[in-house]
Amino acid sequence: MTTTTFPRLLLSHAAERPAAAALREKEFGIWQTLSWSALATLVRELAGGLAQAGLQRGQHLVVVGENRPRLYAAMLAAQSLGAIPVPLYQDAAAAEFVFPLVNAEVAFAIVEDQEQVDKLIEVRAQCPALARIWFDDPRGLRHYAEPGLAPLDTLIDEGRAFDAQHPTRFDEAVAQTQPADVAAMFFTSGTTGYPKGVVHTHASLIDRAQAGASFDKLTNAEEVLAYLPPAWVGQNIFSYAQWLACGYVVNCPESASTVSIDLNEIGPTYYFAPPRIFEGLLTTVMIRMEDAGRIKKWLFQHYMALARRIGPPLMDGKPVSFVDRLRYALGTVLIYGPLRNTLGFSRVRVAYTAGEAIGPDLFSFYRSIGINLKQLYGSTETAVFVCLQPDHEARADTVGVPIEGVEIKLSDTGEVLVKSTGLLREYYKNPAATREVLTADGWYHTGDAGFLDAGGHLKIIDRAKDVGRLMGGAFDQAMFAPKYVENKLKFFAFIKEAVAFGDQREKVCTFINIDMEAVGNWAEKRNLPYAGYTDLAQKPEVYALIRDCVEKVNADLAADAMLAGSQISRFLILHKELDADDGELTRTRKVRRGFIAERYQVLVDALYGGKTSQYIETQVKFEDGRSGMVSAELKIEDAKTFAAVGRAA
């Protein structure tokens, strides 16, 4: 059990390696570097300012923005005072701020820029407690007369003065903060109802961070690029908890539009991203290769084939013939090396993906070109690290073995239960919910259905509550795992999102979102003209393309006795892309199946009602907050299903 806290970790780094880089941010064209000692000073000053402003031990401080060094410092500052930083998603709509702010009685907020300030001001009436707002980037804010609004610099200046008057305050406060104290609160954008504040202590976060670090032998020499929302526990663990635990360097991109450039410059050694990021990268790789000359194309295809054959065994440390090793080495010079370089992965030692199931092709692509991509299993409530895949044992369909400090067992319903030193303390002000997931004897109900395979690797099928049963029809009482089906669909580059229905029904039907980039390209190659998403989605050619994918999935499902019943009999392609702004996806882009089922009731009925088409009209929100209507006559098509292979009678 750990005996330290985040502020103490900071101070020890500052003491041991004062000049070493702690944070870098690309600003004004170069990587501006903040050393550990400089960071410590900054934190000290911020803490002073916050203390003077009246931030009390145990109070919450909201932090909203991209990954910016000074926002990280702000979180540390709060923790130094024993207060609790609450990172919120910077891309959330203003209304989504209300609940967290009210629920956590937030009085102080430190935000990135005008955009966030505007949102807070918008909801201020609903959050009377919110007294002070500090902003990092003053652009466009100079004429704001909002009470309690001030630039972060003034907070720092005040803090410097305060610290001069009370030189011991800071260190006392840090000493006073105990490992068992609450370190941070993360609001899980729950798939239904209000978000829940997941409360973590210094101990739980640091313990998991260290467990993960020792599992992969991370050192303070790692380079990490922080480009995902800091409010997401995943980013937070990798670029905050483990950053402080290991003392490596966290790099912040210049702007959202330069992430790929910055990734390329930094060349991280330790990398974490949800599958969709890797998917996006792969798609762009393929699309860019399309325009290559014949020789290059041939080289690429030839060596990728070789990689598919030799790469995985090499990665898994299996014996490979000398000749093959030579050929692979040549491939590394000609293709893999350059490819890794252009992707920005030349230096990656360990890369993780999590949060969603990852397609086997996608997964093995990265491993086969020599990137040590692995999967892990965890959630906000478990401080991420529950199961990790050891090097040489990475599979697309498992999520790895329980690591140090973790026990796993399956409930009789097949739900995965976890006991670990990294479990949440509680859901903030929500004992009922806490009781639901946390048993008295300290087991956490993950809500995932799964099982441990022969090798002791955990395999997740779906959310336990979503695993349903078919009623009547050919596969009466057969098990139905919607997520599993959806993922299988989404593994096709052409399909961006899918929503499967079938619980308590006689057959499985799905909504599908095509991937605009991939299908768009596909259409252009067949010079198939189209006007925007809705039009493209309804092209017969596209339907044919998608049906093909669906039937491949069916064939696949049919092969597995347990899941044969989940084959898709009917599908339609939605007229709009599912969007978090419309509440159809969570901020982490998980589909909210229930919400969607309600919102598109007519479509569901049409699917099961056997109609061949259905008119629909939907209101949508645009980036700039305006809203409009999208309407279309949606085709509905049947897909071939297969008899289950060797299905038990």
Add this chain to the structure above:
Amino acid sequence: MGFFLETLFGGLMVGMLYSLIALGFVLIYKASGVFNFAQGAMVLFAAMAMARFYEWIPKWFGFDNKILANVLAFAAAVLVMIAVAWVIERLVLRHLVNQEHITLLMATLGITYFLEGFGQTLFGSGIYKIDVGMPKDPVLVLEGLFAGGVLINKEDLYAAVIAAVLVALLALFFQKTATGRALRAVADDHQAAQSIGIPLGRIWIIVWSVAGVVALVAGVIWGSKLGVQFSLSLVALKALPVVILGGLTSVPGAIIGGLIIGVGEKLSEIYIGPMFGGGIEIWFAYVLALVFLLVRPQGLFGEKIIDRV
């Protein structure tokens, strides 16, 4: 006095040749905005063609008639120059439309080298003579005015006449013929000309052909005086200051400029030269032109340069 006048006339004669070459420059610059450094090479090329055809044609057709030979050779040379113009337009100009002046100038440098190389490969690199049967015997004029009179080369007189006629023809061509007017339009504004349907390509071929013919005439006259050889292409360099002096876009400017330079050169050589150890001809023209530039950048007759933003 007599001596002075002779020098003067000598200068005028040379100057007139400069004018002819300068004329080529001006024509091309007016119509295509190209400062045609290759003019000299064209003179050489044309003269060589003329000289050689004059030898070959009688051989080929087996006749022996000076006049006919000359006529045919001239015709052939004209055709050659038209061909050259056509090729230049096809391979060079049309690919450099609306390029910077400097680029075009450098392109003509390339053309110069090519023509010189090509010409000598085709026609050989020896010294050839052109004999269009101009009488070489000198005549005395103005004897009445003062004792001794002034000694002038008849040939020069003929040459002067030819040049004068040529200039007159060009003037007519520009003022009266449709093509001439089109040319002037192009000179004023390429885009505009194009927009009202004047085919730039054809215009350029015409202009370069005309310039080629002018070059030919110049080459013939010069060649029959001194013989055709490589150094002929250097004469063109003498014509540059003329253009500067007269103004890049002015035909009369070319003429006057030529004469001024011709005369100035000769006189300076005689009267100032000795102070510098002689041979100042080579640069006198240039320095004259430069000094003049500082006073009047657009030259004697050139239009004022306003750069709009």
Add this chain to the structure above:
Amino acid sequence: MRKIGEVILDVHNISLAFGGVKALTDISFDVREHEIRAIIGPNGAGKSSMLNCINGVYQPQQGTIALRGKTFKHMNSRQVAEMGVARTFQNLALFKGMSVLDNIMTGRNLKMKSNLFMQALRVGPAQREEAEQRLFVERIIDFLEIQPYRKTPVGRMPYGLQKRVDLGRALAMEPQVLLLDEPMAGMNVEEKQDMSRFILDVNDEFGTTIVLIEHDMGVVMDISDRVVVLDYGKKIGDGTPDEVRRNADVISAYLGTSH
């Protein structure tokens, strides 16, 4: 909010002619500190010529131009630049052969003092100066949100962004008066919105006085404080957007025509 100050630029009875052609006849108007002043008028009304007179590209035959009370008649562009007048161009006048960074760096050129030899050896001061100016330029790049293009040759950028670079180059001069010659010409709606925002931000953040030529009446009426209307080189209207909108001559000469 920003407050309009004293007269900073006073154009008095300017007349300009090319050969016989009269481009401007007896134009007078003033520009107050911190304001956004628009010059509108049909094509060939002499708008650009007006700007060219102000920043010394053309020398008007008659009239005077006073900047902060300093009157000058014959002044070259250099002096005008030194007095804090910057300018963008109607049809992009960027330095095609150079990167975005270098293009904007040229705008800092007046601020760079180190001599030829120091530059050749790149010794201390020259090196430092280069870095300092680079930082300033980077702030502009940041301000105009063109970070991804920093090192790309301007020629390869989309038109809308090239316009931003043009603006950036002018901003690099830390101008007191900024002359914008049709900053939104040939832009789509979105690009126009961005550009308007940048113009307002410049005026707002740096308090820069802005003289603006623009065809898009919507934009002009939105962002400008006062408007001058030119037609065939003559001034036919001057006042707030509303006044101008109501001005009969203007309506007939300009708003009437399809623009």
Add this chain to the structure above:
Amino acid sequence: MLYRENGQFKSSYRSDQQIFPILQDRIAMVALLVLAVVIVPLIASPYLLTAIFIPFLILALAALGLNILVGYCGQISLGTGAFMAVGAYAAYNVQTRIDGMPLIASLLFGGLASTVLGVLFGVPSLRIKGLYLAVATLAAQFFVDWACLRLGWVTNGSSSGSVSVAGLNVLGLPIESPVQKYLFALVFLAVFALLAKNLVRGAIGREWMAIRDMDVAAAVIGIRPVYAKLTAFAVSSFIVGVAGGLWGFIHLGSWEPAAFNIDRSFQLLFMVIIGGLGSIMGSFFGAAFIVVLPIILDGLPYWFGIPIDTATASHLTFMIFGALIVFFLIVEPHGIARLWSTAKEKLRLWPFPH
């Protein structure tokens, strides 16, 4: 393909603005220097050194100078030969008239002399645009040609203007053997290349390019055309002058005005065009190309056993040069240097096309 740029991030402007920001390029550069300083002297025969390497180095230097004027500042010059001549003869004069004059000093003096003339003839360019300038520089060419022939004091009284130097040494080290001469020229080239690079990537370089690309806009942001052009002239003719001195002293040893006639001027201009306008690297490419090409052209027929007389060969050379100039101006106005940089870009993006 060979590039691995991940992790090569810059945390200071200095490192971001260095000449070769990419590690792999720096390595390549060092390798090249080792090759030039160590390997070549060891393996190259005296003939190779005197017939190819030394001329290449010196002409590259001259082309470099010219490129600053033409390529960076957009001012054409047809009188480069003249400026070389001035450099050579001025250097010769101080060398012979003042005994004990150090070699390098006299070469630099040659550069200065050429600078003065350059500025003198550059003055017209302030009032007039490109084409006229061509003529002004031609004037310089002819004037200098004449002066070297006719003005006794220029050639220290030698008739026909032919002069010669001997017993060259730097601080006692003799510069006589081909290797010594080669290294001497190499050092000059390297140093000047560095200085020139610093200039063109600095403030003054940007002024030059601004004038070249859009002179009105340049003026409006406070660049003085006069100053920019004159400095370009000065720097350019200084380098050219030094190159001239080297050409006379190191390459020829004894020379006459013809060595710097108008053909030399054109030759240099061609180097710049073919090599790449506005590129230091290009000057090298151009020089290499034009030094080597004739040798190949002369050689080829014999290797293929179809001997042609030297006259025809030289005519062919003329034609090929002419054609190449036009070709490059049309197809790749930025010359070999651009081809090179495109190739480099492709390597960096490999396996992607763009």
